[in-house]
Amino acid sequence: MYVEKEIQKAMVMNTGDNLYDYSNDQPILLVFLRHFGCVFCKEAMRDIAKSKLEIRDLGVEIVFVHMATNEIANKYFNEFDLAGCKHISDLDKRYYSEFGLRKGSFTQLYGLQTWFRGFAPDNKENKLEVSKSLGDATQMPGIFHILNGKILESYIHKLASVRPDYLHLVECCLVR
Numbered sequence: 001m002y003v004e005k006e007i008q009k010a011m012v013m014n015t016g017d018n019l020y021d022y023s024n025d026q027p028i029l030l031v032f033l034r035h036f037g038c039v040f041c042k043e044a045m046r047d048i049a050k051s052k053l054e055i056r057d058l059g060v061e062i063v064f065v066h067m068a069t070n071e072i073a074n075k076y077f078n079e080f081d082l083a084g085c086k087h088i089s090d091l092d093k094r095y096y097s098e099f100g101l102r103k104g105s106f107t108q109l110y111g112l113q114t115w116f117r118g119f120a121p122d123n124k125e126n127k128l129e130v131s132k133s134l135g136d137a138t139q140m141p142g143i144f145h146i147l148n149g150k151i152l153e154s155y156i157h158k159l160a161s162v163r164p165d166y167l168h169l170v171e172c173c174l175v176r
Helices: 005-010 019-023 039-057 070-079 094-098 106-110 112-118 166-175
Strands: 028-032 061-066 086-089 142-147 150-156
Touching: 005 019, 019 028, 019 061, 019 142, 028 039, 028 166, 039 061, 039 070, 039 166, 061 070, 070 086, 142 166, 150 166
Parallel strands: 028 061, 061 086
Antiparallel strands: 028 142, 142 150
């Protein structure tokens, strides 16, 4: 998958740095989240918070992409022990599209497997919230490993309920 340099240069983080230049300094784990009200988005943030120190110890920086304002995003990042994280607001979902992330089908979003995972005991603390200000509830997530402006690996979710092992994804990319 190729994403033009101009797109990555246009992706400005909450720090004011653009993704392309930032990826020249270290590898990036670029995590495109679903909407902040999503049970699985909250699960992803909890999982990443648990692995963030190990991921950073491997020399990889985590950058999130979301569909909310930075103010709303900071509220959620603070709540999920990700205060101070780097992130990119993509209100119009331009970057989601440029990276090949699409809207989910009915089965991807609401299929039986997704329902089972959504109501699993692991997710009881992740309450569903519905509000357009939290992002598009039909948008699928994805993960990209980027270095020097190039996508080394990508992980595109097949279902909204898929729970990747973020540390394992990073370790696999570093072995290359």
